[in-house]
Amino acid sequence: MDSFSSVHYFNKLFNDYYDRFVRFASGYVRERQVAEDIVSEAFTVYWENRKNLSPDSNPPAYILSVVKNRCLNHLQHIQVRQRAEKEINEHTEWLLSIKINSLQACDPDFIFSDEIEKIVASTLESLPQKTRQVFMLNRYQGLSYRDIASQMDLSIKAIEFHISKALSQLRFSLRDFIYLLLFLLYFH
Structure with missing residues (x-):
């Protein structure tokens, strides 16, 4: 064709x-x-x-x-x-x-119990001074990573490292309470 x-x-x-x-x-x-x-x-x-x-x-x-x-x-x-x-x-x-x-399982009295506050205080005291200082500036004083980095003459990556290190240690210290909270969430 x-x-x-x-x-x-x-x-x-x-x-x-x-x-x-x-x-x-x-x-x-x-x-x-x-x-x-x-x-x-x-x-x-x-x-x-x-x-x-x-x-x-x-x-x-x-x-x-x-x-x-x-x-x-x-x-x-x-x-x-x-x-x-x-x-x-x-x-x-x-x-x-x-x-x-x-939220239904949340018990403010439990969260702010003396026992948990003691564990948090003890864990923060056990952290290296710089890690503790970075964490406190961020979580208790509300400073941004950038502000903390500027104030302490550190890089933002260093601030991220210290915050991560503190949170990791707190998670470890509060693990029994976290498991209890998870248990309450799933089986409540």
């Missing part, structure tokens, strides 16, 4: 089947613009591969197969996105539930 006949045949094929294929795709993807894009891509795929097809191939069936596969890909993509959104929503609900349970 010469170039002119190919173009003429393609135009006839397009005119005869485009609307039918768009209706077919729309029945699945439910968005006219998406269906039109899929069908246009299918015709483009046919045009680009027409010379590689066997002479006895059925062009409308070939194009419809491409439309079908593109619709499947589109719907599977939506399905994956919906699953991800569902998992995100479930995770968000779980976090909200944890926060609600945490």
